[in-house]
Amino acid sequence: MSAQPSIDIRSPADVRGAASVPILKTELLSVRFGGLAALSQVSVEMARGEVRAIIGPNGAGKSTFFNCLTGVLRPTSGRIVFDGEEITGLRSNMISQKGIARSYQITNILPNATAFENVRIAAQSRRHAWNMVSHHDAFADINGKAEVALTAVGLLDKAHELASNLSHGQQRNLEIGIALATEPKLLCLDEPTAGMSQVETNETMELVQRIAENLSILIVEHDMAVVMGLCDRITVLHYGRVLAEGTPEEIQQNPKVLEVYLKT
Numbered sequence: 001m002s003a004q005p006s007i008d009i010r011s012p013a014d015v016r017g018a019a020s021v022p023i024l025k026t027e028l029l030s031v032r033f034g035g036l037a038a039l040s041q042v043s044v045e046m047a048r049g050e051v052r053a054i055i056g057p058n059g060a061g062k063s064t065f066f067n068c069l070t071g072v073l074r075p076t077s078g079r080i081v082f083d084g085e086e087i088t089g090l091r092s093n094m095i096s097q098k099g100i101a102r103s104y105q106i107t108n109i110l111p112n113a114t115a116f117e118n119v120r121i122a123a124q125s126r127r128h129a130w131n132m133v134s135h136h137d138a139f140a141d142i143n144g145k146a147e148v149a150l151t152a153v154g155l156l157d158k159a160h161e162l163a164s165n166l167s168h169g170q171q172r173n174l175e176i177g178i179a180l181a182t183e184p185k186l187l188c189l190d191e192p193t194a195g196m197s198q199v200e201t202n203e204t205m206e207l208v209q210r211i212a213e214n215l216s217i218l219i220v221e222h223d224m225a226v227v228m229g230l231c232d233r234i235t236v237l238h239y240g241r242v243l244a245e246g247t248p249e250e251i252q253q254n255p256k257v258l259e260v261y262l263k264t
């Protein structure tokens with residue numbers, strides 16, 4: 001598809017306004033599991049277009065944070081504001097409609113469907129029931145979106161392969177493709193390179209870097225070299241609390257972070 005020149009009808013003040021609204025803001029977000037405080041008063045603000053890493057030792061609350069953002073878990077207290085709109089406690093399908101997608105720490109693909117079917121189902125899930133486009137156009141549109149998502153993760157040549165026949169690295173990238181097919185504004189990646197070889201890790205990071213040109217990304221990643229090279233800012237969680245936040249350089253030199261990381 002050739003790129004159409006876009007005409008922006010918003011006033012400069014509107015454009016400045018939209019750019020200054022954070023893509024994501026959490027306010028004093030807390031999650032308790034019985035007596036365990038998995039998240040305690042986590043306040044994070046992320047600018048539009050930012051790539052933010054969430055790091056921290058095992059059990060720090062990273063996946064719990066993602067679960068709250070994506071509606072898998074309802075926070076015990078606190079607020080989540082996405083793109084200027086409160087989404088606290090909304091169900092996951094509503095949050096997906098609003099533009100947050102995620103990949104899971106443990107792969108979540110349909111093994112008996114093809115790579116193409118996996119992304120097509122995701123593309124379809126984002127469509128509104130009241131869409132007025134004819135069935136034929138809607139069908140072509142969804143297939144087109146699925147193709148774009150597969151291309152973005154380098155799997156177009158595997159489109160008709162069963163997902164279960166893909167390598168582990170390809171399956172993990174397919175999962176990113178599934179998330180992209182919902183056309184998110186914010187993509188949350190929970191350890192996308194877990195279990196990958198070094199070569200696969202490097203490829204996936206190049207892929208994430210390409211994707212990051214067009215949307216905001218939150219990423220949980222244990223490989224520090226990967227995190228440092230990829231992110232604009234880093235938030236460090238420790239026992240459910242924000243221990244530190246800053247640029248990769250600041251975090252690398254932060255004595256509290258060094259202590260936690262060198263100990264684990």
Ligand SMILES: Nc1ncnc2c1ncn2[C@@H]1O[C@H](COP(=O)(O)OP(=O)(O)OP(=O)(O)O)[C@@H](O)[C@H]1O
Pocket residue numbers: 033036038056057058059060061062063064065105
């Ligand atoms: N559904 C649940 N019920 C009870 N406890 C939970 C639940 N989910 C997570 N926890 C606990 O909450 C804490 C935070 O877990 P979480 O999975 O968010 O950590 P994490 O930072 O993602 O760790 P990892 O690096 O191992 O993935 C842990 O102590 C975990 O055991």
Ligand SMILES: [Mg+2]
Pocket residue numbers: 062063064105
């Ligand atoms: Mg986790």
